[in-house]
Amino acid sequence: MMNHKSTFGSMFTVIIGIAALGFGILEFVGGEWGPLTVDAGMFTAWRAVILICAGLIYLSSVTNFLDVRQLGKTVVASIMIWIVAAMDIWAMIAASIPSGAEEAGEPWFASGTEFLAAYGPPYMPAMYLLLPSLVILYFVGRRRLAR
Amino acid sequence: MEQALTVDQRWDLVDKITKETVEVGAYEPTLRDAIAGVTVRPLTGIPFAIAVLYGFWTFFGEFAGLFTDGFFVRIFGTHWIPWLAERLAGLPDWAFVILVGDRAVFAEEFLGDSCFAAGGVLTTGLFMPFGIVLWAVLALFLVLAILEDTGYLPRLAVLLDTVMHKIGLHGFAIVPTLISLGCNVPGVTACRPLETRKQRFMMIALLGVFVPCGAQIGMMEELVPGLIGWVFLTLAVGYLGFGWVLNKILPGESPEILMDVPPYQAPQWSNILRKTWMRTQHFLLVAVPFVLLGCAIVMALYTTGAMDAIAGGLEGFLATVFGVPASATPSLVVGFLRKDLAIGLLPIETMTNYQVFKSVILLTIYFPCLATFAMLLRELNWKEILGTLGFLVAMIFVFGGILNLIGMAGGW
């Protein structure tokens, strides 16, 4: 029987699991806290459900972190977060390109500063989960190397 | 020819051959298998499906918005349409109306949005397919191709199998349904792998009636973004509810089919881009001529006064049965040709939200577009075609009537 335990992995899932859960609840609440914002659009409830579920899936894979079935769950939870974060980023990109002007003679594209400003804070919750969730790639890579 | 083997003998022989030639090593579950398992088990699979759906929809919305609102409304509204109106101002009235549109739109004091208000073949007729729908279907086709190539579609089928069985369909039905969300034409042919005539007929009828196509969805997203959730919910209820009814009343069987679930695969971008491009090309080829034709017909009916006559004739009927104003008549007239155009012609400003909602639902259920109808002719026998049309007419009245009653009860 292989040892599937990994202290680092378990710590990782606990922390990111609780964070995802917390952010998910924040999505339901809505509001702005410094560099963190929840823009309560049409899809805020969707995002809330997705983040909360991702959090729960992470938390259910704390024990025997390296067991392939557990690892599968953390990867899926991470993909869920990537989807939400990727869409937040995609929304920023889509907003950063056109100038928004309507009249003839005005520029078509956003100016350099406008373009960059679109990528500044505040950010949506999933964006804060994105970087830490990439840690899972380290474990996936290690597994692949071991095979 | 030699004597043929029986099925059992053949399997027997296969068994012997594989024993001698195939060596199956120790099976060690891979991460890929584990992920596959996680995404089909309901407890984890449903949240994941929600995430995928969310990604699907937001990507689509932002993509279409970027092109349509970011650039094309201005390209057409500020540049192309006024320029063309000035250029063609000298045309005789009838030609101007058909090609460019209503002269009132180009008067100094007009403040509305000329993209929709003009109505001519070269103005609104070009704006709708190239300014709005093209970007919507491009995004939809792209996401669909990704779902197809990763191998997620069959997993969604497994996940939904239990629900679909309740209405006598197999989880596989999700495949033609999702394809239809791009375009109903390939959606109808994708029903071929369904086993019995009954299943195929049911599926095609449900697709034709309850599943809006990408072009329609694109127009809804642009014109009535706030209502889209309700529209989808209502259509889903119709799809499942009347699927259940059809299953009960139709003779024939709905056997289980075992669907193979292929392993997940990293998508090949070249294949995804190729498919997206081919389908977009097909859209342009099939849709644009009909949208242009539809615009020409509507404007011709307007100038000759025939539209008013038709609207007058339908007024009482539309008002009593559906609670929809007669100004929706042009939409109904061209609904036969293209549904995206029909939605574009709805007089949204003059209707209440609930009337718009009802009209959008009715237009979805309404006669399939010409291209889809041609496909029905190819895929079904005449009895089934009559059946589909009967179902469709019944649905228009049942659904339209119910929605109208709900509206009256709710005082909307």
Place this chain on the structure above:
Amino acid sequence: MNKVLLMGQANVGKSVLFNHLAGAGATVSNYPGTTVDFDKGHMMLQGKKVDVIDVPGTFSLQPKDRAEEVAVKMLEKEKGATVVCVIDSSKVERGLYLALELIEKGHSVIIDLNMADVAENANIKVDTERLEDILGVPVVTTVAIRGEGLKELVSRMGEAMPAGIESITKRVGGKGGTSTHS
């Protein structure tokens, strides 16, 4: 030989193969039942232009649905065609069933064990030489998405020929004994 027909179960890579052989753009997706109609194209074989036909996947030659019907009808129509029986190397058993049916009907068959990469990952090894001996028709291995093995497949198409089911029965295990060295 003037026609090549790609037969096989669903989702084994027939359309990928077809696109490579005929330089065509048939739809390829990762679920069974992608192709529901036939596609025709051309390829050059020994300096001659021949037709290549891609059909829907079929489990056996007794069609169970409209898509399979298209495949079986095409097979009946193109009796003289060289049939490339495409098999998913990780599910050889199923593929062989169809292969045997094709052989029984007297078609000129060449077997293509596709998705060799998938089989390798799943730790499945197929003894192609032995398989070729038993069946008496050419057997090649390919990874269609990467274009691997296609040259061999094309160069051996000419060797495709009818084989007798009885001699197969004799050559395999049982009567012939597992020790056959043919």
